[in-house]
Amino acid sequence: MPDSPLVILAARVRDAAAAVFGAEVTLPDPSVLPARDPRHGDLATPAAMSAAKQLGRSPLELAQALADALEVADLCEPPTVAPPGFVNLRLRDDWLAASVAGALDARAGVAVGADPTPTVIDMVGPNMAKEMHVGHLRSSIIGDALARVLAFLGDDVSRVSHIGDYGTQFGMLIAQLEDAHPDRDHEAEGFGLGDLVAFYQAAKVRFDADATFAERSRQRVVDLQAGEPTARAAWAALLERSRADNDEVLALLGVTDLVERGESTYEPHLPAVVADLERAGLAGEDAGALCVFPPGFTNKEGDALPLIVRKSDGGFNYATTDLAALRVRVAEGARRIVYVVDVAQSQHLAMVFATARAAGWLPDHVEVVHVAFGLVLGEDGKRLRTRSGENPKLRELLDEAVDRAGAFVVARAAERDEPVPDDLDAIARAVGIGAVKFADLSQHRLSNYIFSYDRMLSLKGDTAPYLQYAYARIRSILREAGWRDGPPAGVGPSAVSLGEPQERALALRLSSFGDVLDRVVAEWAPHHLSTQLHELAQAFNGFYEHCPVLRVDEPLRTSRLALCLATARQLEVGLGLLGIEVLDRL
Numbered sequence: 217m218p219d220s221p222l223v224i225l226a227a228r229v230r231d232a233a234a235a236v237f238g239a240e241v242t243l244p245d246p247s248v249l250p251a252r253d254p255r256h257g258d259l260a261t262p263a264a265m266s267a268a269k270q271l272g273r274s275p276l277e278l279a280q281a282l283a284d285a286l287e288v289a290d291l292c293e294p295p296t297v298a299p300p301g302f303v304n305l306r307l308r309d310d311w312l313a314a315s316v317a318g319a320l321d322a323r324a325g326v327a328v329g330a331d332p333t334p335t336v337i338d339m340v341g342p343n344m345a346k347e348m349h350v351g352h353l354r355s356s357i358i359g360d361a362l363a364r365v366l367a368f369l370g371d372d373v374s375r376v377s378h379i380g381d382y383g384t385q386f387g388m389l390i391a392q393l394e395d396a397h398p399d400r401d402h403e404a405e406g407f408g409l410g411d412l413v414a415f416y417q418a419a420k421v422r423f424d425a426d427a428t429f430a431e432r433s434r435q436r437v438v439d440l441q442a443g444e445p446t447a448r449a450a451w452a453a454l455l456e457r458s459r460a461d462n463d464e465v466l467a468l469l470g471v472t473d474l475v476e477r478g479e480s481t482y483e484p485h486l487p488a489v490v491a492d493l494e495r496a497g498l499a500g501e502d503a504g505a506l507c508v509f510p511p512g513f514t515n516k517e518g519d520a521l522p523l524i525v526r527k528s529d530g531g532f533n534y535a536t537t538d539l540a541a542l543r544v545r546v547a548e549g550a551r552r553i554v555y556v557v558d559v560a561q562s563q564h565l566a567m568v569f570a571t572a573r574a575a576g577w578l579p580d581h582v583e584v585v586h587v588a589f590g591l592v593l594g595e596d597g598k599r600l601r602t603r604s605g606e607n608p609k610l611r612e613l614l615d616e617a618v619d620r621a622g623a624f625v626v627a628r629a630a631e632r633d634e635p636v637p638d639d640l641d642a643i644a645r646a647v648g649i650g651a652v653k654f655a656d657l658s659q660h661r662l663s664n665y666i667f668s669y670d671r672m673l674s675l676k677g678d679t680a681p682y683l684q685y686a687y688a689r690i691r692s693i694l695r696e697a698g699w700r701d702g703p704p705a706g707v708g709p710s711a712v713s714l715g716e717p718q719e720r721a722l723a724l725r726l727s728s729f730g731d732v733l734d735r736v737v738a739e740w741a742p743h744h745l746s747t748q749l750h751e752l753a754q755a756f757n758g759f760y761e762h763c764p765v766l767r768v769d770e771p772l773r774t775s776r777l778a779l780c781l782a783t784a785r786q787l788e789v790g791l792g793l794l795g796i797e798v799l800d801r802l
Contacts, residue, residue, distance in 0.1 A: 220730040221259065221307055222248050224291065229261050232285040237267040237278065248305075250728075257296065257304030258724055265301040275301025307727070312720065313712035315727040319782040320703055324789040326730050329370030335552040336374045336545050337363045340466070340474065343380035344458040345389055345416055348465050349607035350600050350667075351558070354589045357656050357795070359556035360471045361742040362587065364793045365733055374475060374550075378541060381455055381478035383534070384423075385416065387437035390450045391429060392419035412457050438531045441483060465611050468618075469649065470795050482540035486532045489540045490525050496575055504528030510570035513563065523567045538568045542584070543577045552583045554740070559588035559662065587740045590664040592656075600667055613667075614649060620669050621648030624681075625802075637801070646797035647673070647681055654680035657794050658746040678750045680796055683787060686753040688802040690784040697766055697777050704774075713775045718759040725755040726782050729790070742794065749790045756783045 225248045233243055244266045251260040264279035271278070276299065283295040283303045291311040296304045319325035339359025342348045359375065367373045392415065422429045440447040459476070466474060490506060493499035499508050507522035515521055525536045545553055555565055565586045572578040594600040602608050622644035629636050637643055655672035658679075659665040675681050694700060714720040725748075732748040735741070765776040788798045 220734070221291065221311075221727060222246070222731040223734070225259060225261075225288065225305060228286055228288055229263055229282075232282055232287070233263050233267065236281045236285045237263075237271065241267045241270050243267075251302075251304055256298055256302075257306040259305045259307070260298075260302045261305070262302060264303060268301060279303050307724065309714045309720065310709065312714060312723040312727055314709040316712045316723050316778055316782050317707065317709045319726050319729070319785055320707070320778065322785070322789075323368075324729055324782070324785040326368070326733065326789070332370050332372045333366075333551050334372045334374075334549050335366055335554065336376055336550045337366075337554045337556060338376050338378050338541075339363070339556040340377040340471065341379060341557070342377070342462055343383065343385060344462075344478070345385055345412060345454050346458070347413055348462055348610040350592050350610055350613060351607050352610055353592060353613070353652075354656060354661070355556045355558070356466070356469055356471050357653050358587065358589055358661055358742060359554075360469070360795050361653075361657055361745075361793065362554065362556065362736075362740060363473075364795060365736050365742070365745070368789075368793055369733060369737065371552075375471075375473050376475050376477050379476055379478040380534070381451075382437075382441065382480045382483070382537070384433065384437055385419075386440060386451055386454065387433035387435070388419040388423045389416060389454055390436045390440065390447050391433045392422065393450050394446075412454070434529060434531070438529060441486075441531060461611070465614070468611070468614050468645075469653075470797075477541070479534065479537040482537050482544060485540040485544060486536050489536055489543065490532070493525060493571070493575060498571065498574055499525055508567075508571050510567050510574065512570070513567055521563075521567070523564075523571055535564070535568060538565075539572060539575075539577070542568065542572050546577060546579070546582055551581060552585070554585045554587055556587045556589070559590060562586060562588055585740060587661065589661040593664050593666045595666055595668055597666065614652065617652045617669060617672075618644050618648035620673055621645075621651065621681075624673055628802075643799060643802070646799055647684060647802070650680035650684060650791070650796040653794060653796055654678075654683070654746060657742045658750070660743050661741060678746070680791075681802075683749055683753055683791060684796075684799050685802050686756060687784060687787045687791070687798045688800060690756070690780050690787070691800045693765060693780055694777070694784065697773075699777055699781060703778060703781060707774060707778055711771060711774050712778050713772065716759075716763055718755075718762045719776070719779060722752075722755045722759045722779055722783065725752050726779075726786060729786055733793075745790055745793060749787060749794075752783060752786060752790075756780075 226246060229247045230243065233241065233247075243263050247263050248259050248261050251257045261282070264282050265275045267273075267278050268275035276297065279297045279301040283297050286295050286303070288295065288305065291308055293306045293308060298304055315325070337359050340352060340356045342352050363373050363375045419433075423433055424430075436447055440451055490499065493508060494506070499506050501507070502522055505522075505524050505528045506526035507524050509520040509522055513521040523535050524533055525539065527533055542553065557565065569578065569584050578584065592600045600608060622640060625640060625643050625647065626636055651672040655667070656665065671677070672679055673681060675685055712723075714723055729748065732744050735744045759779065763776055765773065765780060768776065791798055
């Protein structure tokens with residue numbers, strides 16, 4: 217596939233604008249956009265209108281000057297001008313044909329970047345000794361999608377789960393274990409995870425009601441951090457029990473290559489973090505705790521907000537651990553660190569970043585990003601909860617999605633008077649898990665969204681089953697044509713013709729794939745890819761309804777099969793980047 221049209225044309229617009237308007241004129245970003253009215257062109261630039269405001273001149277006059285200066289004859293027809301000052305661009309059909317031909321390869325025509333960026337994606341991050349719940353869904357799904365896109369584009373990506381394995385909850389559990397099972401050598405062996413969850417709940421009740429127990433729990437956290445043997449033994453066993461269940465949930469979600477780095481990983485670094493902050497004059501005591509007061513962070517009363525790095529009892533907290541983790545990641549060579557964490561942690565992370573920069577641990581060449589996200593809501597529009605008011609267990613939500621997907625597949629087979637597929641379990645998993653993922657990733661990540669099985673498993677609308685079905689239908693066409701393993705030798709740009717409007721509309725949508733992936737990374741927004749795939753499927757449906765494929769003569773048959781294959785490639789690659797399986801039959 218040739219370089220994306222938006223990238224090429226944005227560079228051409230910048231060059232022409234500098235020559236016509238002067239280098240001091242600031243252009244809008246992006247400087248080239250999809251045209252509002254396809255009758256006028258495929259793309260448009262508002263650069264002349266921006267320049268007109270800065271120069272005090274007529275936007276139409278400047279638009280014409282820009283159109284005359286643009287050198288785009290190799291990929292566009294002559295530019296046109298439209299009020300109030302747009303320069304419209306229509307891609308040449310031969311350029312689009314080359315784009316389609318380039319998209320026939322296994323990567324849908326997208327090249328691997330030449331300069332990989334070492335990137336850490338901090339995602340998932342459950343608190344151990346608890347089951348993963350719905351609150352971990354978005355961090356897992358969004359983080360996985362971003363990691364897949366970055367790796368696909370050539371970056372060196374490390375997926376890291378920064379688990380909570382060192383907090384107050386472990387002090388509670390260790391203390392409860394010592395009281396309930398004093399002769400078990402303070403180990404958690406023999407407890408199934410269900411028992412462990414009930415065990416945690418009992419410990420929490422005691423912690424909230426019994427001040428003596430709460431104080432002992434806090435002390436056991438300090439003991440744990442100091443390496444006291446009995447506390448460490450119980451802690452290790454509790455982690456192992458919890459980890460086994462988390463691994464099953466992550467496997468069901470298809471989240472792979474995840475490196476667990478708990479808060480305990482950074483234990484050896486915590487004293488140095490605190491000492492260096494004190495030495496730099498950034499930390500001081502406040503009410504017995506050691507705090508940093510990064511500038512610009514205040515409460516409603518205007519008082520400076522503290523970032524506590526050592527509690528009054530001498531223990532460290534998650535702010536200290538976050539600073540240590542960031543420091544270690546930079547030291548290990550990360551040039552980009554992406555935190556996929558809910559929006560409620562925005563202020564905390566901003567204070568951590570500010571402190572790290574003030575301490576000199578976060579150099580300017582290292583990018584830190586908080587990829588925040590909103591809530592998962594129930595169908596009543598309120599935060600998704602169980603009837604008892606708790607966060608639903610993630611495993612139960614996913615299992616129900618798979619069960620409903622299985623029933624959906626069986627019902628479709630009955631409607632078509634076909635046997636139930638032999639691989640029903642695999643299909644149900646692909647459809648059910650794909651439906652959950654796409655329902656999340658099709659939303660802007662900062663938006664709250666309603667979790668609805670009926671909507672996400674529908675074959676109509678913006679859903680994974682709709683796209684999986686579109687892919688399966690195209691694969692059926694390709695099998696019938698003898699294109700199961702790809703196009704015949706020699707199918708290149710000259711074999712693709714775009715005589716019908718629906719053919720051209722499909723080719724135009726295919727050509728934007730690389731631009732969309734760039735936008736996903738630029739805005740940390742997977743929903744752009746979801747939108748691209750849905751609009752691609754819609755463009756294909758319009759093409760297939762108006763343009764016969766298998767029952768037309770050559771060379772038109774080959775041209776249209778090339779459009780089918782390019783669409784299938786892009787759907788397969790795009791859904792794969794969202795962590796969603798495709799199916800040859802559905």
